[in-house]
Amino acid sequence: MQFAQKYRPDQFSKVIGHKKIVDELKxxxxxxDIPQTMLFHGGSGTGKTTLARLIKKAxxxxxxxxxxxxxxxxxxxxxxxxEPMLHYREYNAxxxxxxxxxxxxx
Numbered sequence: 618m619q620f621a622q623k624y625r626p627d628q629f630s631k632v633i634g635h636k637k638i639v640d641e642l643k644x645x646x647x648x649x650d651i652p653q654t655m656l657f658h659g660g661s662g663t664g665k666t667t668l669a670r671l672i673k674k675a676x677x678x679x680x681x682x683x684x685x686x687x688x689x690x691x692x693x694x695x696x697x698x699x700e701p702m703l704h705y706r707e708y709n710a711x712x713x714x715x716x717x718x719x720x721x722x723x
Contacts (some may be wrong), residue, residue, distance in 0.1 A: 625667050627688050627697060632671070635664055642668065643684030646675040670696060 626632045629639045645651045655672070657665035674686035674696050686693050 626671070627674075628685050629671055629675070630685065632664065632667065635668070638668065642672055643675075646672075646681065646684040651676060 629643050632639050651672075655669075657668060659665055671686065674688075674693050675681055675684060677692045677696070678686040679690045679692060680687035688694075688697065
């Protein structure tokens with residue numbers, strides 16, 4: 618297991634340094650008013666993938682409490698194990714070129 622996977626926060630409350638963004642994301646979850654698309658921008662290691670996975674958990678989790686995923690249900694466990702899921706797509710732009718991004722947009 619890679620360092621980033623082993624120590625990746627599994628709750629919004631464990632994310633350090635992004636309080637304003639985390640509060641906004643948890644607000645989307647608790648109000649069930651989630652944007653159709655979110656774009657995260659920043660350098661490598663700034664938390665983009667971590668936040669995307671926490672959002673995925675919180676949206677799909679069967680036991681969300683105050684916007685936090687439970688980390689106990691089968692969906693949360695599958696996301697933690699980074700198993701592919703049919704009803705969710707995560708694109709990491711560092712692995713895609715411009716033409717691939719245009720195809721996704723279409």
